[in-house]
Amino acid sequence: MKRQLILEDGTILVGEGFGSDVNTIGEVVFNTGMTGYQEILSDPSYCGQLVTLTYPLVGNYGINRDDFESIQPAIKGFIVKEASDFPSNWRNQMSLDEYFRMKNIPGISGIDTRKLTRIIRNHGTLKGAFCNIDEDAKTVLETLRAKPLANDQVKQVSTVAPYASPGRGNRVVLVDFGMKHGILRELNKRDCDVVVVPYHFTAEQILQLSPDGVMLSNGPGDPKDVPEAKAMIAGLLGKVPVFGICLGHQLFALSCGANTEKMKFGHRGSNHPVKDLATGKVAITSQNHGYTVEGDSISGTRLEITHVALNDGTVEGLKHKDYPAFTVQFHPEASPGPEDTNGLFDRFLEMVDIYKQGGVLNNA
The missing domain is CATH 3.50.30.20 (Carbamoyl-phosphate synthase small subunit, N-terminal domain)
Structure with missing residues (x-):
């Protein structure tokens, strides 16, 4: 037909x-x-x-x-x-x-x-x-x-009620803005005790679950269409380690005073080169996003750019200068795509362990 x-x-x-x-x-x-x-x-x-x-x-x-x-x-x-x-x-x-x-x-x-x-x-x-x-x-x-x-895509795809994916390790609260199963698989592989919660959960509701760390998932649409997340993320910073992916990265930036903007046609594919500014290493990454963090908006915030896209120079990673929190625009869990950056899940859990043992509250 x-x-x-x-x-x-x-x-x-x-x-x-x-x-x-x-x-x-x-x-x-x-x-x-x-x-x-x-x-x-x-x-x-x-x-x-x-x-x-x-x-x-x-x-x-x-x-x-x-x-x-x-x-x-x-x-x-x-x-x-x-x-x-x-x-x-x-x-x-x-x-x-x-x-x-x-x-x-x-x-x-x-x-x-x-x-x-x-x-x-x-x-x-x-x-x-x-x-x-x-x-x-x-x-x-x-x-x-x-x-x-x-403009309500996150509402359409987020879970409507919290649920558990039990493990014996660190408790991670995963905020579902449109979570890919690959993120949950990576946490399960590391024996995390995962609690998945809806996008509209408040910081207070999340902290009541006694998390060792919080993950902000990927998701669809314009991050500015999810105003609930801004106060929630701000309320978590300094109280628990945070790791954000894709939309979670953009929402983290907004909560810290940066800005986001719509891209002309976005990044969607499994061959996007990204440079880690601390090591100089380049990884091939999987990406799917139509919005980006505006690079010039980082000045005046307590954020630092950690990764950039080599094709167009857009922001691909951030960390907070004062609190244990970092984010990436790309997908370290791939699904589909290369697994060059899969170790970021281990880095997050190492941060969680240091924080639990009374380590210094920074992300240096």
């Missing part, structure tokens, strides 16, 4: 539909990863987005039970050059088409994804709409331009 992708700038791309046949509207973004489509489609940070994969063949190893990053995908749709009809892998349980039908998610294949990616790189992210080929493009375009994008 033919399907249209209509962009708010008037561009119309025609392809073949797969998955659900529902019409949908979302923000069109692109990811440059060559593998890991199952982790990408189930990453809560893509909530409300139409995700374009630049690698031309998608679905060739199918869908399996082990590689999900959430139980319920939050993406609005998938845009690919070619969707494999006959996946082949020993773990394969169903095709991409079968999975999307089951989850009521639309997809479109046969699209010139190189052209679409160039449009986004030149003009920035755009709103887009999936619709059937027989629908009037002018009417769809008018609806698309008039409809604002959602």
Whole structure:
């Protein structure tokens, strides 16, 4: 069945539909990863987005039970050059088409994804709409331009109630702004006693759980759409070690007086080089974000930049000068992507141990 992708700038791309046949509207973004489509489609940070994969063949190893990053995908749709009809892998349980039908998610294949990616790189992210080929493009375009994008994505993907993932080690409260399962897996591997809490928990509610450390998860959307987090994070600093990832990094910066801004087309992929300013080492990282911490806004705060992106110089890591707290913009748990920076989880737990033993409250 033919399907249209209509962009708010008037561009119309025609392809073949797969998955659900529902019409949908979302923000069109692109990811440059060559593998890991199952982790990408189930990453809560893509909530409300139409995700374009630049690698031309998608679905060739199918869908399996082990590689999900959430139980319920939050993406609005998938845009690919070619969707494999006959996946082949020993773990394969169903095709991409079968999975999307089951989850009521639309997809479109046969699209010139190189052209679409160039449009986004030149003009920035755009709103887009999936619709059937027989629908009037002018009417769809008018609806698309008039409809604002959602700004409650974190509320949509965060857990509604706290729950435990028990362990015998350090107790870590993980604030769920749209948490990928990879973060929880890394804490579980280190035998942490994890309590996952909703995004709107206050500092007082978190401290009542007697945490040894607090993690701020990744998540979707504009960090300024989560004002509850600013007071919560500020209330934790100096009382418990803090480690933030992606959206957690941006929210940490806002709580400390820095600013964030929307990027032209963001960082989404598994090959982004990041430099550690303390060691000079460069790591290849997995990233998925459309907002960044404004570098010039760091002056006048008690924050210090620890990592920068080599491609565009944007801020990729921060630490607090007075308290045991640090954050990174990239994903040390990867999922998908390289695990060059996985040791940051160990660094966080070392900080927790030092703090528990009465160590100095700094992050030098």
